Amino acid sequence: MAKVLLKDLTKRFGDVIAVDSLSIEVQDKEFLVLLGPSGCGKTTVLRCIAGLETPEQGEIYIGDKVVNDLDPKDRNVAMVFQSYALYPHMSVYSNLAFPLENAKLPEEEIKSRVQQVARLLKIEALLKRKPKQLSGGQQQRVALGRAIVREPQVFLMDEPLSNLDAKLRIYMRAELKKLQKEIGVTTIYVTHDQVEAMTMGDRVAILNEGILQQKGSPDDIYFHPSNVFVAGFIGSPPTNFFDCNLIEGVPCTLDTGEFRYPLPEHMAKIAEQCTSGVCVLGVRPQDVLVYRDAAGKKGLIRSKLEVTEPLGDKQILNLKVGDYLVKAVVDPDFRAEMGDDLWVKIPAKKAYLFDKKTGKALIA
Ligand SMILES: Nc1ncnc2c1ncn2[C@@H]1O[C@H](COP(=O)(O)OP(=O)(O)OP(=O)(O)O)[C@@H](O)[C@H]1O
Ligand SMILES: [Mg+2]
Incomplete structure (x- = not known):
């Protein structure tokens, strides 16, 4: 388990400043939501933390360690994307086992971890199926399972519920929140949906044009907006x-x-x-x-x-x-x-x- 600290993080793409001197501290076991309109830099922040983008400026700490120079695979973070990116030709079991086989874990341990995660996510009955034989919500749970099974220090989730229909999204919102508390892994969750942010986050950080506007509890940002943007965006x-x-x-x-x-x-x-x-x-x-x-x-x-x-x-x-x-x-x-x-x-x-x-x- 670990806290995450971003210090003065800046990422540019040509003339576009996608993330602008962003400083945020995420506590150990906290569920932090990054909220903001399309193009405000949310995905870029996650990709910088995961090591998939190199920032121009700033430090990224996971635990007490600066990870800027670490390879993505050495950062011990798991990212869940909007598109579930499951391997279509593999069974659910193999999808879940894949990251562990990659890490060369013993067969017995792989089996027991996959079973445990499948139980947690209530997908035990689906282990033999291929992704295309699953509903959207079930695929979503497998994608989450593949992240959880690695037992990472940090979860990075990029709009993981946006492909689900409205009813399932509301159901998964609560399930995911419960699950995060159960396994107690520090989570940074990206969404442009203010209801999702308010209902799921311990705290919410609002971004606009790469700049942090406000960070606080859902009540804080609703009742005490720090500027016109936040007051107009929330509610x-x-x-x-x-x-x-x-x-x-x-x-x-x-x-x-x-x-x-x-x-x-x-x-x-x-x-x-x-x-x-x-x-x-x-x-x-x-x-x-x-x-x-x-x-x-x-x-x-x-x-x-x-x-x-x-x-x-x-x-x-x-x-x-x-x-x-x-x-x-x-x-x-x-x-x-x-x-x-x-x-x-x-x-x-x-x-x-x-x-x-x-x-x-x-x-x-
Ligand atoms: N690889 C890239 N090359 C050039 N510009 C990029 C690249 N990735 C992102 N950008 C730009 O950086 C800015 C932030 O993009 P980002 O994907 O982080 O936004 P976002 O908040 O995740 O948006 P959305 O809600 O639409 O997913 C945007 O202006 C985007 O066009
Ligand atoms: Mg995005």
Whole structure:
């Protein structure tokens, strides 16, 4: 077992900086998810750790050892790819035994390790089959088995569930998380799916354009996004944003051009840190309150209902506030028609403030 430490890792492909001065520490036995949009450098990070790419700069530690100069086979890591890359002409048993035969382990030990892993992954009944006689989920488990059987110090998983159908993916999500805890191997798991990241990771590291945006527990990155990118990337539907000018006064007010948002004292203090004077106000659709009439309520913003998206247990309202489209999640029994005038409230306790110039969260 081992921790993994990346120090200032940089990898370029020609003009493209795929990974930009990335520093991350992954604790022993931790399940760390690397999350980010397509092309942000996730696979490149894994390939650098596995030794399949040579970084221009930075150190990679596995345990207490710098492994930059070690061959991939000497790093004791196992990588699971999106395409399972099973050997089609070999049985499941031979697929699992292959890495051990390569390592020239005694026959008896190979047999017992394969059996043990097959039991763990519940694929004992499939050992004689060829990969093409397996379902996607079963192939996935064999691919995992082939990684586990080597008893590596570190698992590197590159979107291993993305080829599965939605139902199986949800099932495998929980299975994989359970399995990782059972065998206790430090795991770096790559995905662009925020739900997968949030549900599986002990911690999540969010990358954009090769740069680390934030690293924290799922709750941390959801409730305390460090910048506009993270607030927009985590959560569904994405956070609503409003660009606004800060108007000093009592109370201090944000002017979005479409509406004014007076700030309570604690937020005014936070907003004062915005040296550029231009802020971004953010609020999650789940936190937007919607009313049919304004009677007796304060701080409401007039909107027009454009479209409703029913989802069974809830519905998403698409509301126009001037040029802004505001999404709000409401109960399924909220009745309103397209074109209705509705009133929106952004609760100050749930609102986020960012500096428009730097994108960074303004916090107390
Ligand atoms: N071998 C290569 N040659 C040139 N450019 C590359 C190479 N591999 C990756 N890149 C570029 O580096 C950047 C990061 O690629 P990477 O594959 O790491 O992204 P990713 O986050 O894994 O994306 P995805 O979610 O689509 O798999 C991209 O701009 C990509 O085009
Ligand atoms: Mg990738």
